[in-house]
Amino acid sequence: xxxxxxQVGREWNLRHPNGPRISINDISLKCGGYFDWTQPSPGHHxxxxxxxxxxxxxxxxxxxxSNYTFNLNPPHPPGYSQGLTQDxxxxxxxxxxxxxxxxxxxxxxxxxxxxxxxPGGHQNHxxxxxxx
Ligand SMILES: [Zn+2]
Numbered sequence: 001x002x003x004x005x006x007q008v009g010r011e012w013n014l015r016h017p018n019g020p021r022i023s024i025n026d027i028s029l030k031c032g033g034y035f036d037w038t039q040p041s042p043g044h045h046x047x048x049x050x051x052x053x054x055x056x057x058x059x060x061x062x063x064x065x066s067n068y069t070f071n072l073n074p075p076h077p078p079g080y081s082q083g084l085t086q087d088x089x090x091x092x093x094x095x096x097x098x099x100x101x102x103x104x105x106x107x108x109x110x111x112x113x114x115x116x117x118x119p120g121g122h123q124n125h126x127x128x129x130x131x132x
Contacts (some may be wrong), residue, residue, distance in 0.1 A: 001027060001051050001130060004095045011091055020065045022088060023057040025125065047129065056092075056126040058106065059084035069124040070103045082107055085126075089116070092128050101127035 005024055012022055028048045047053045058068040061081030070076050086108055089100060093114035102108055104118040106126075 001054055004092065004097060004130065005054065007095045008088070008091045012088065015087065016084070020059060020063075020084070022059070023065060023067075025055045025057075027051060027054045050132075052130045052132060054128050056088065056128060058102075058124075058126060059088055067124055070105050072123065074105065076105060080106070089114075089126070096130055097128045098131045099129040101129075 005027075009022060026048055028051045032049045032051075034046075034049065048055075057065075058070075059081050060066070060068050060079045061084060062079040064079070068077075068080050070080070085106060089102075089108055090111050092100070093111035098114060100108070100114060100116045101119055101122050102116055103122050108116050110116045
């Protein structure tokens with residue numbers, strides 16, 4: 001996953017040298033396991049244990065790099081860039097990501113070789129996954 005993120009980051013910087021920068025969160029712990037081992041919570045970031053998953057922010061179009069959150073129901077707040085987010089998703093799929101969890105209202109087109117689905121809970125981030 002780290003190699004994919006670095007590859008996408010290089011290409012993103014070539015395409016968007018003036019930003020916005022991409023934001024990656026919650027890949028996995030260096031030694032694996034649940035993020036909060038004092039209170040193991042299998043439902044929270046349960047797949048972020050082997051370095052094959054990461055979370056991304058939706059890309060904004062308002063000149064900020066802060067987190068964007070879809071409302072549970074439309075209308076959604078301004079600031080979301082479907083075009084920039086689609087470009088980011090396309091780059092990750094070209095680099096080897098196989099599955100993407102995103103909010104249905106992000107209206108992302110599924111690139112070839114990639115599956116985009118909405119399992120819920122992704123109003124404020126995109127989850128990317130590579131197959132083992
Ligand atoms: Zn995630």
